[in-house]
Amino acid sequence: MKTAKDHIIFPLDVPDPDIARSLVTRLADDVGMFKIGLELFIRSGPELVRWIVRAGNAKVFLDLKLHDIPATVKRAMAQVADLGVYFATVHCGESRSMLKAAVEGAGGRVNVLGVTVLTSVSAADVATAGYRDDYSQDVRRLVLKKAAMAMDAGCCGVVCSGEEVQSIKTTFGPEFQAVTPGIRMADRSVSGDDQARVVTPAMAIRRGADYLVIGRPIRDAADPQAAARAVAGEIQGALDAASPKGRDVG
Numbered sequence: 533m534k535t536a537k538d539h540i541i542f543p544l545d546v547p548d549p550d551i552a553r554s555l556v557t558r559l560a561d562d563v564g565m566f567k568i569g570l571e572l573f574i575r576s577g578p579e580l581v582r583w584i585v586r587a588g589n590a591k592v593f594l595d596l597k598l599h600d601i602p603a604t605v606k607r608a609m610a611q612v613a614d615l616g617v618y619f620a621t622v623h624c625g626e627s628r629s630m631l632k633a634a635v636e637g638a639g640g641r642v643n644v645l646g647v648t649v650l651t652s653v654s655a656a657d658v659a660t661a662g663y664r665d666d667y668s669q670d671v672r673r674l675v676l677k678k679a680a681m682a683m684d685a686g687c688c689g690v691v692c693s694g695e696e697v698q699s700i701k702t703t704f705g706p707e708f709q710a711v712t713p714g715i716r717m718a719d720r721s722v723s724g725d726d727q728a729r730v731v732t733p734a735m736a737i738r739r740g741a742d743y744l745v746i747g748r749p750i751r752d753a754a755d756p757q758a759a760a761r762a763v764a765g766e767i768q769g770a771l772d773a774a775s776p777k778g779r780d781v782g
């Protein structure tokens with residue numbers, strides 16, 4: 533049975549492995565998973581990934597967002613799978629064969645998530661990139677299209693924003709995992725924010741998100757532990773309020 537903190541993925545978006553280790557130590561009781569992204573991986577490599585996996589009581593998500601020709605993605609994902617992490621990412625991109633290659637490379641040893649449309653991308657960005665009007669006017673349609681590719685390829689789920697998560701769950705069912713970044717507390721902003729499609733922790737849970745990726749609101753708080761606990765409290769409130777028949781839009 534998942535507890536509130538198990539829904540929280542904390543990204544170790546820091547440049548220094550010592551800072552990352554100290555955050556892991558401080559937050560291990562308050563979040564369910566640590567995410568290592570490009571910044572830390574480029575600096576510290578697989579050794580830090582192995583350290584966090586060994587450190588124990590939280591899962592590890594290696595977020596390298598692979599995007600290349602299928603043969604290259606397959607070989608890279610096979611290396612990721614060797615590290616013993618729980619989640620890894622590949623961009624949904626334009627080709628189903630790249631997603632299939634990622635799943636093949638994973639070989640059932642790591643859960644592959646397809647990244648649909650980044651939460652920093654707005655409808656205007658989608659229009660500028662040349663997508664058809666029905667996609668730029670409703671980013672959700674593009675997210676659903678990419679999620680369908682991910683499911684067809686055998687991904688365990690997708691990364692999407694809280695604006696699309698309910699449609700993902702309705703369309704692809706409860707087992708298809710929805711990981712939702714772009715999480716912001718209702719009462720506090722983040723300086724220089726680059727996220728475009730954001731929701732609160734309670735909204736994400738009510739709409740069906742399985743996991744919330746929440747970085748700066750915890751990392752930059754005066755007391756990151758207290759901030760993580762506040763997020764867990766809000767998640768618990770939303771879980772308690774959810775009806776047994778499913779969650780509604782909030």
Ligand SMILES: O=C(O)c1cc(=O)[nH]c(=O)n1[C@@H]1O[C@H](COP(=O)(O)O)[C@@H](O)[C@H]1O
Pocket residue numbers: 543545569595621647649650651652691692713714715727745746747748749
């Ligand atoms: O794959 C991701 O984790 C991801 C996908 C996405 O669409 N948007 C997104 O923000 N992320 C990651 O989620 C985290 C968000 O951090 P904050 O914006 O600080 O909460 C960062 O580590 C991003 O790399």
